[in-house]
Amino acid sequence: MRNKIICYLTYIKLSMTETNTRLGIIIFPGFALLDVAGPMQFFNQLSLIQPFELSIIAKTLEPVTTVPSKSLGPPTQFQPIGEQWLPTHTFDTAPLLDILLVPGGYGLRDQTIFDDIALFIKKQYPNLKYLLSVCTGATTIAATGLLDGRRATSNKFAWSFATHHQNVNWIREARWVVDGNIWTSSGVAAGMDMTYAFISTVYSSEIAKDIANRMEYEPHTDPNWDPFSQMWKD
Secondary structure: OHHHHHHHHHHHHHHHHOOOEEEEEEOOOOOOHHHHHHHHHHHHHHOOOOOEEEEEEEOOOOOEEOOOOOOOOOOOOOOOOOOEEOOOEEOOOOOOOOEEEEOOOHHHHOHHHHHHHHHHHHHHHHHOOEEEEOOOHHHHHHHOOOOOOOEEOOOOOOHHHHOOOOOOEEOOOOOEEEEOOEEEEOOOOHHHHHHHHHHHHHOOHHHHHHHHHHHOOOOOOOOOOOOOOOOOOO
16 A cells, blocks of 8 residues: 555656656558557556657558558468558658657568658657667667667567668667667567666656556566577577
8 A cells, every 4th residue: 555655646746747748659551569559558558647748650641551561571371460550740740759669560671661760760869858669660770870889679580680780789689778868679579678667767667567567567677688589590
């Protein structure tokens, strides 16, 4: 009971003293659903006690599918299923942001999509407080030069694609990596552990734990925990 009271009082203090945090997420045809939905479940719950403004950003305002084009996705004889998300802003109309989340996905193998995202990241970065990526999203950040000389990680299943920028200190064995105000995570589900750590660091560990408990989610809290780094050798 005492811990719940302390946590509740912390919630009240944050809500009273913090201004709106402008959070943006990038989506594109063929983005990985959990790369976005996993971290956003944390932020959605955090917004109950901390004011946020959310921007869902894409090239156009048309619905964006998680299904990549057949030429980009993994080989299959079946028609993959997926979902569609509605953007709120385009790359041209998005507001200045405090936090930007960049997912990965097979769609990033389309050079036009990749270049549009890298250009948007580079434009937004001078105003960002934090830049977060999940999975192969890190390679779009690397393309801007923002990761030159920094540590970062990405999806081990797509390691050679994600880490071809040689000026980055790519850390293969890592669940997530923090260097300055840039957070990068390993593949897909690792974005949830990164977001848990991010909220613990930027807000408080009590808030992060409460959100995870309400999600019935048990996070990995060691950034070096990574059984997948040796599993996939691409």
